[in-house]
Amino acid sequence: MPLPDLVRLRRARDRMDRDYAQPLDVPALAHTALMSPGHFSRSFRAAFGETPYGYLMTRRIERAKALLRRGDLSVTEVCMAVGCTSLGSFSSRFTRLVGETPSAYRARDHDHAAALPACVAKVHTRPVRNGEAGDPTGP
Numbered sequence: 001m002p003l004p005d006l007v008r009l010r011r012a013r014d015r016m017d018r019d020y021a022q023p024l025d026v027p028a029l030a031h032t033a034l035m036s037p038g039h040f041s042r043s044f045r046a047a048f049g050e051t052p053y054g055y056l057m058t059r060r061i062e063r064a065k066a067l068l069r070r071g072d073l074s075v076t077e078v079c080m081a082v083g084c085t086s087l088g089s090f091s092s093r094f095t096r097l098v099g100e101t102p103s104a105y106r107a108r109d110h111d112h113a114a115a116l117p118a119c120v121a122k123v124h125t126r127p128v129r130n131g132e133a134g135d136p137t138g139p
Helices: 003-018 026-032 037-048 052-070 075-081 087-098 102-107 118-125
Strands: none
Touching (some): 003 037, 003 052, 026 037, 026 052, 037 052, 052 087, 052 102, 075 087, 075 102, 087 102
């Protein structure tokens, strides 16, 4: 892949990391990368190993896990806070990536993660991509 394409794809990926809670779709992200939507989707998958939508949802679920661990927001509030508009789609994707429902995750004790530095906790709580959920009782 040509370096200029990679630079533009990273710009779009950075936008997803930064603006995950905003309404983002492939045409808007393709515009950020200065590409057509079709070329952007194909190039993004080739460069990063997943679709733009899959990457964005992983970021949203990652942030949702942090909000659910806090315990002061309902699952619906967390769903909306991370930019999802459908509670059903959010719950399905969360369950597929994390291995348990958002409600079960929220209800579980997360005190073991409180003592970890944020950079370490982020690695241990990152959602697993491609639907390979790990042990929900582990860190």
